[in-house]
Amino acid sequence: MxxxxxxxxxxxxxxxxxxxxxxxxxxxxxxxxxxxxxxxxxxxxxxxxxxxxxxxxxxxxxxxxxxxxxxxxxxxxxxxxxxxxxxxxxxxxxxxxxxxxxxxxxxxxxxxxxxxxxxxxxxxxxxxxxxxxxxxxxxxxxxxxxxxxxxxxxxxxxxxxxxxEPQDRADYTAALQDYFEQHLEALSPESRITLAKNPLRVLDSKRAVDAAVLAGAPHISKFxxxxxxxxxxxxxxxxxxxxxxxxxxxxxxxxxxxxxxxxxxxxxxxxxxxxxxxxxxxxxxxxxxxxxxxxxxxxxxxxxxxxxxxxxxxxGVFAAPQAVVDVFVVDTTGGREALLITAELRSAGISADRAFENRSMKSQMKGADRSGAPIAIIVGSNEVEAGVVTLRPLRGEDLQRLVPRGELISEVTQSLEQAAKEATA
RNA sequence: GUGGUCGUAGCUCAGCUGGUAGAGCGUCAGUUUGUGGUACUGAAAGUCGCGGGUUCGAGCCCCGUCGGUCACCCCA
Structure with a gap:
């Protein structure tokens, strides 16, 4: 503890x-x-x-x-x-x-x-x-x-x-007081205490013993x-x-x-x-x-x-919203690529998350799945050498593809639009 | 504030008449060292709310205390 x-x-x-x-x-x-x-x-x-x-x-x-x-x-x-x-x-x-x-x-x-x-x-x-x-x-x-x-x-x-009106309320309170005092025996002990403080609130009682007395109480509408x-x-x-x-x-x-x-x-x-x-x-x-x-x-x-x-x-309504990010960046080269790419995506208005502590690719993919992101951007040594990134759709049947590093934003934007379309369809 | 009830791993709980703790889920790591969601293997993780007491020995019994919960009260 x-x-x-x-x-x-x-x-x-x-x-x-x-x-x-x-x-x-x-x-x-x-x-x-x-x-x-x-x-x-x-x-x-x-x-x-x-x-x-x-x-x-x-x-x-x-x-x-x-x-x-x-x-x-x-x-x-x-x-x-x-x-x-x-x-x-x-x-x-x-x-x-x-x-x-x-x-x-x-x-x-x-x-x-x-x-x-x-x-x-x-x-x-x-x-x-x-x-x-x-x-x-x-x-x-x-x-x-x-x-x-x-x-x-x-x-x-x-x-x-x-x-x-305040006067009506006062008259009614007085009448209620009279009524309850005449039926004091039938009231629960708790209600008797309430009566002394504020007769109106005796009406709030949820106790079964009070039900009969309450039923016969005068109504405010008469006042x-x-x-x-x-x-x-x-x-x-x-x-x-x-x-x-x-x-x-x-x-x-x-x-x-x-x-x-x-x-x-x-x-x-x-x-x-x-x-x-x-x-x-x-x-x-x-x-x-x-x-x-x-x-x-x-x-x-x-x-x-x-x-x-x-x-x-x-x-069963108004459930807690699931936190979802647009893109999850998987980087197996040490994390610097993820740093640059997430920053670039975020600047472009695309929400992005990543893993830390240089975890295994499998672990990072798990993180991508948990993030709820519709697409993952994967960067390994192959991609870095070729000046590309792998764009991997996570939700649909689409295959992953290589996109030039310089076209990251436009490709991701396009891919997100398509994912959104499929989600509503 | 008054009364009832409950309190065991992150979560949900098991633990028979007292003999120094378990499951499922989750987490982490593996299952051909570049790919998640399913499956399998393994691991980490608990001073059993806390403090006293009884006992050779207490998660299990007793007392107290703190916290949750339910009812009353009040209110949202």
């Missing part, structure tokens, strides 16, 4: 999996940019106050933050999510609204790790600040939906709810103000117009305290309940204001990279 391993909940992402991560983020960037979103890159750490504004009562803030005091006596925290940072950035820079941004990168939460749940975990997401239009809600959801489609995921369920009801109606209509299927789930309560009106979550159909929340988001108010900005409407979502990838594994 090595003396050091990564800390719990941290991981090394190695190739080819790392290529999959990069592609994941690239696809997300494409989808977001196609809708006019620009990338925002907030810092990995901030004054802890930025995150505390998100919700004084949530576990994310109270128990799970990675924080420390820096050499300037500042109380700093590693970001547990990015929404707060984006709002802080908005309050600080005051860009034109609506401000449409996306982000990708790691977040940190001090939790007990388990499958699909790490202390350093990546999310991609978008936020829009400064607009309250229900069609914006639809656009935001549609972007996530399109992203899942691009990945190839089929079994994603969109759960939709509205928490109403909507006219505005909230109209907004929610418009969102549903818009989703229907785009052909995006959704399920209303009145028990859908997001973890952070600042949400209002539209909330949504994406669930993976193939995953266990512990990690089936692929992503979620909603509309929020007051966050920018609490960070020193003007009153600003906001909406956004965050999607977990790990869980989404787990869902991809289960559905």
């Amino acid at each position: 090595p003396e050091f391993q990564h800390s719990p909940g941290m991981r090394d992402i190695l190739p080819p999996e790392s290529g999959r991560w990069r592609r994941f983020q690239a696809v997300f960037a494409e989808v977001a940019e196609a809708a006019g979103y620009g990338e925002v890159m907030p810092p990995l750490m901030e004054d802890i106050g930025v995150f505390q504004r998100v919700g004084e009562h949530t576990d994310v803030v109270t128990k799970e933050m990675y924080d420390f005091v820096d050499k300037g006596e500042r109380h700093i925290a590693l970001r547990p999510e990015q929404t707060a940072s984006v709002c802080r950035a908005f309050a600080q820079h005051r860009p034109l609204t609506p401000w449409k941004v996306y982000y990708a990168g790691p977040n940190f939460r001090y939790e007990k790790p388990q499958r699909g749940r790490y202390r350093q975990f990546d999310q991609v997401g978008i936020e829009v600040l400064g607009a309250d239009d229900p069609y914006l809600d639809v656009e935001v959801i549609a972007i996530a939906w399109e992203f899942y489609k691009r990945l190839g995921l089929q079994q994603v369920t969109l759960l939709l709810n509205s928490l109403g 909507y103000s006219a505005d909230a009801a109209a907004h929610f109606e418009a969102v549903q209509q818009g989703l229907n117009d785009l052909g995006i299927p959704f399920t209303i789930d009145t028990s859908l309560v997001r973890g952070l305290d600042y949400y209002r009106r539209t909330t949504f979550e994406f669930q993976g159909g193939t995953l266990d309940s512990a990690q089936n929340a692929l992503g979620g988001g909603g509309r929020y108010d007051g966050l920018v204001e609490s960070l020193g900005g003007p009153p600003t409407h906001g909406i956004g979502f965050a999607l977990g990279l790990d869980r989404t990838l787990l869902a991809c594994d289960d559905e």
Whole structure:
């Protein structure tokens, strides 16, 4: 065993999996940019106050933050999510609204790790600040939906709810509190604890004993103000117009305290309940204001990279890309020819790899095979004397041939084009 | 944070009631010293997570600890 391993909940992402991560983020960037979103890159750490504004009562803030005091006596925290940072950035820079941004990168939460749940975990997401239009809600959801489609995921369920206006939410919370207190005996001990902290979140319970009580609980929909009801109606209509299927789930309560009106979550159909929340988001108010900005409407979502990838594994889509190089150079004269030829190929925009340590030809050919390259360039003493190289197709039935050293690039280019054509045919 | 479970070569695992470690895959090297993907031969590679204890003797038993995993909690 090595003396050091990564800390719990941290991981090394190695190739080819790392290529999959990069592609994941690239696809997300494409989808977001196609809708006019620009990338925002907030810092990995901030004054802890930025995150505390998100919700004084949530576990994310109270128990799970990675924080420390820096050499300037500042109380700093590693970001547990990015929404707060984006709002802080908005309050600080005051860009034109609506401000449409996306982000990708790691977040940190001090939790007990388990499958699909790490202390350093990546999310991609978008936020829009400064607009309250229900069609914006639809656009935001549609972007996530399109992203899942691009990945190839089929079994994603969109759960939709509205928490109403802050007042509606408060009224509902009070009603819920009353109801649960009347049925305290039937609630699980865990839920009773949750009830004391935040009645809304009792609805999240997955415990079987709570099911009966939950089924009889009052519904948020009875508490909507006219505005909230109209907004929610418009969102549903818009989703229907785009052909995006959704399920209303009145028990859908997001973890952070600042949400209002539209909330949504994406669930993976193939995953266990512990990690089936692929992503979620909603509309929020007051966050920018609490960070020193003007009153600003906001909406956004965050999607977990790990869980989404787990869902991809289960559905057999979005596999890790195989690292492939165009050409593998086999040199049996000591390696200098390979040095020159790979450099020449790379300068010409042709990716090329080679073996080192002067291995046997057989070993080098093995390397060529493993590299995935469609062609090998072989150089031995015969070739060097004759001023040629051997161009050896590795994938098809074509025979190898000698080409003049000076025509290397044009011959390889031609050969690669032909290989590409055969591959698609 | 609480509870269950697991931890043996790079990977996946075997190792019966305790007697100082094995397989497959992979890696490397050979099988006519210029040619890969198949086959054959061989080799390297493990302080059996770590630390204590019981025992003549522990990978197998006990305790602790670290890590993974599952459930709860929470969430992505």
